[in-house]
Amino acid sequence: MVCLVKLEIKESPEELKALLNSLKESSHKQRIQALYWLKIGASNSIEHIAMLLGCHRTTVSRWFSLYRRGGIEALLEHNKKSGRPRKIPLDVEEKLRVKLQQSEGFSSYGEVQLWLKELCGMDIPYATVYKYVRTRLKTNLNKLD
Numbered sequence: 001m002v003c004l005v006k007l008e009i010k011e012s013p014e015e016l017k018a019l020l021n022s023l024k025e026s027s028h029k030q031r032i033q034a035l036y037w038l039k040i041g042a043s044n045s046i047e048h049i050a051m052l053l054g055c056h057r058t059t060v061s062r063w064f065s066l067y068r069r070g071g072i073e074a075l076l077e078h079n080k081k082s083g084r085p086r087k088i089p090l091d092v093e094e095k096l097r098v099k100l101q102q103s104e105g106f107s108s109y110g111e112v113q114l115w116l117k118e119l120c121g122m123d124i125p126y127a128t129v130y131k132y133v134r135t136r137l138k139t140n141l142n143k144l145d
Contacts, residue, residue: 005046007064009039011072019072030055031063031075087128092120093136100139109133109141 050057
């Protein structure tokens with residue numbers, strides 16, 4: 001079933017084209033491209049636009065809903081990335097970074113694990129602490145001596 005779009009686009013095709021050329025972020029370009037194709041009549045169905053852009057039809061539908069509610073500004077708003085929350089919050093990460101840089105710091109990843117449990121009540125597995133300190137904080141406890 002083809003879902004035809006009934007969307008009144010306030011901007012002219014020339015304005016959309018100019019905006020499209022000035023944008024740097026690809027996700028924003030896709031959103032404006034969808035509006036542009038709809039405005040010039042290149043496509044009038046969500047499914048066709050989604051196929052041309054290589055994304056899901058519900059994504060395009062969500063973009064059009066954003067446009068209906070708030071225009072171009074709402075469509076181009078920088079959305080917070082969704083996903084899994086951090087195991088170690090940013091404030092705790094900063095405290096850990098400072099502690100690692102101190103001369104008395106930590107002598108083992110087990111100590112880091114214990115420190116996190118005592119400080120924040122966070123019971124984080126050893127492997128997670130090891131990987132976090134090595135990759136995220138770019139620190140090797142063996143080389144701190």
